[in-house]
Amino acid sequence: MSTILEREPAAAEVIPTFTATLIIRRFDPEVDDEPRWQDFDVELYGTDRVLDALHKIKWEQDGSLTFRRSCAHGVCGSDAMRINGRNRLACKTLIKDLDISKPIYVEAIKGLPLEKDLIVNMDPFFESFAEVQPFLIASSKPDKERRQSPAERERFDDTTKCILCAACTSSCPIFWTDGQYFGPAAIVNAHRFIFDSRDEGSQVRLDILNDKEGVWRCRTTFNCTEACPRGIQVTQAIAEVKQAIMRGKP
Amino acid sequence: MTTERIEAPRSARAARSSGRGINWEKWGWIYMRVSGVILVVLIFGHLFVNLVSGEGVNAIDFAFVAGKWADPFYIVWDTLLLWLALIHGANGMRTIVNDYASTRPYFTLFKKNVSLSTIFKGALLASTVILLILGTLVIYTFDPCLGDPQSSGLQEICAAK
Ligand code: HEM
Ligand code: SF4
Ligand code: FES
Numbered sequence: 547m548s549t550i551l552e553r554e555p556a557a558a559e560v561i562p563t564f565t566a567t568l569i570i571r572r573f574d575p576e577v578d579d580e581p582r583w584q585d586f587d588v589e590l591y592g593t594d595r596v597l598d599a600l601h602k603i604k605w606e607q608d609g610s611l612t613f614r615r616s617c618a619h620g621v622c623g624s625d626a627m628r629i630n631g632r633n634r635l636a637c638k639t640l641i642k643d644l645d646i647s648k649p650i651y652v653e654a655i656k657g658l659p660l661e662k663d664l665i666v667n668m669d670p671f672f673e674s675f676a677e678v679q680p681f682l683i684a685s686s687k688p689d690k691e692r693r694q695s696p697a698e699r700e701r702f703d704d705t706t707k708c709i710l711c712a713a714c715t716s717s718c719p720i721f722w723t724d725g726q727y728f729g730p731a732a733i734v735n736a737h738r739f740i741f742d743s744r745d746e747g748s749q750v751r752l753d754i755l756n757d758k759e760g761v762w763r764c765r766t767t768f769n770c771t772e773a774c775p776r777g778i779q780v781t782q783a784i785a786e787v788k789q790a791i792m793r794g795k796p
Numbered sequence: 797m798t799t800e801r802i803e804a805p806r807s808a809r810a811a812r813s814s815g816r817g818i819n820w821e822k823w824g825w826i827y828m829r830v831s832g833v834i835l836v837v838l839i840f841g842h843l844f845v846n847l848v849s850g851e852g853v854n855a856i857d858f859a860f861v862a863g864k865w866a867d868p869f870y871i872v873w874d875t876l877l878l879w880l881a882l883i884h885g886a887n888g889m890r891t892i893v894n895d896y897a898s899t900r901p902y903f904t905l906f907k908k909n910v911s912l913s914t915i916f917k918g919a920l921l922a923s924t925v926i927l928l929i930l931g932t933l934v935i936y937t938f939d940p941c942l943g944d945p946q947s948s949g950l951q952e953i954c955a956a957k
Pocket of ligand 1: 764765766828829831832833835836839881882884885886887888889891892
């Protein structure tokens, strides 16, 4: 007989739960003039994440709660939000890692136009991203793959990890001021190609970022690096782009 | 700070500067760092000589300043301090104006739209230029005996002249 069948049925052990209070910044453009804070008590397990708490609220308490999520596993980058004042992915933030003796504050990311509850208009963010031409620019058409040494690949490895969640850009105080700054995410994705040995468009991207609203607006606040759910050294990437502009080449 | 409603999504690509000509943003950024490094030496040297060395703070009076400016070394030191710090400070303030001041038309002057940002930067430039001229003038035309030598305690030196 296998050991599994010999074990006592699991019914005996009850998985412990706890109650956490979430205070969510709600905004319904059809009703509200100003956003308002609303609190919810949720019964949760130790393995639950902020996203699970939001699901519970939406499915069991208030179906009108609006937020984005897709993969629920830190891959798609759709559920960046401000949790206790810090930009985090709801699906990667365990409730037990937060201080549940106090309420958990959840609000939309800042600096982008608020549309509803936890949803912001991401268009300005993606326009900036598109502006840096985040795609391979190469004139050659090799018969086989474009070769690259491990060292050359390593050069931009960190910035390939971006999932475009906007946690960095919307944590940047310079982006908050007027929303005109390209923002860390656009620079990270430019970095991804600027330092790629296969790419021939570095100069174009360096010129684009050598703009009044480009890398020079960065004040090394490090909010972006702290916010990035992928652990990308965002501030360092921005500094490397600054250096490349000063050198005139990657 | 209310940041939830940032107006008008950013300007389109075409509206950005063409990137031709001298890029002041880049040079401004480099200037802040280069002048910063030199200012560390100049400012702390200045503080040390004035406040710590010799008799310390008690030594500071008109004669102390006159004594320093009798030495070309301190004339150069103070000129550098004046120019580097003032331009550094003004450029830093310009950055902050770019961050926070509105660039939308505030009023019309000679048929031209003027924004708050332009007004602030104009005032910054004007005050910086005036202070640089006045400061430089003081350093290079300073004559300790022009005033009342009796009250400045420089009777002997001025009488000898
Ligand atoms: C100890 C010497 C100093 C050093 C090393 C230094 C360094 C710097 C650096 C590197 C920056 C750029 C910060 C950034 O862009 O991220 C800066 C900004 C600035 N500095 Fe200095 N500085 C010094 C002295 C001064 C003095 C004496 C003044 C005033 C006259 C001043 C006023 C400013 C202002 C207003 C800014 C802009 C702040 C901002 O960008 O938000 N600094 N400084
Ligand atoms: S750099 Fe990090 S925080 Fe910024 S968009 Fe990419 S994954 Fe998100
Ligand atoms: S839901 Fe996809 S990253 Fe969180």
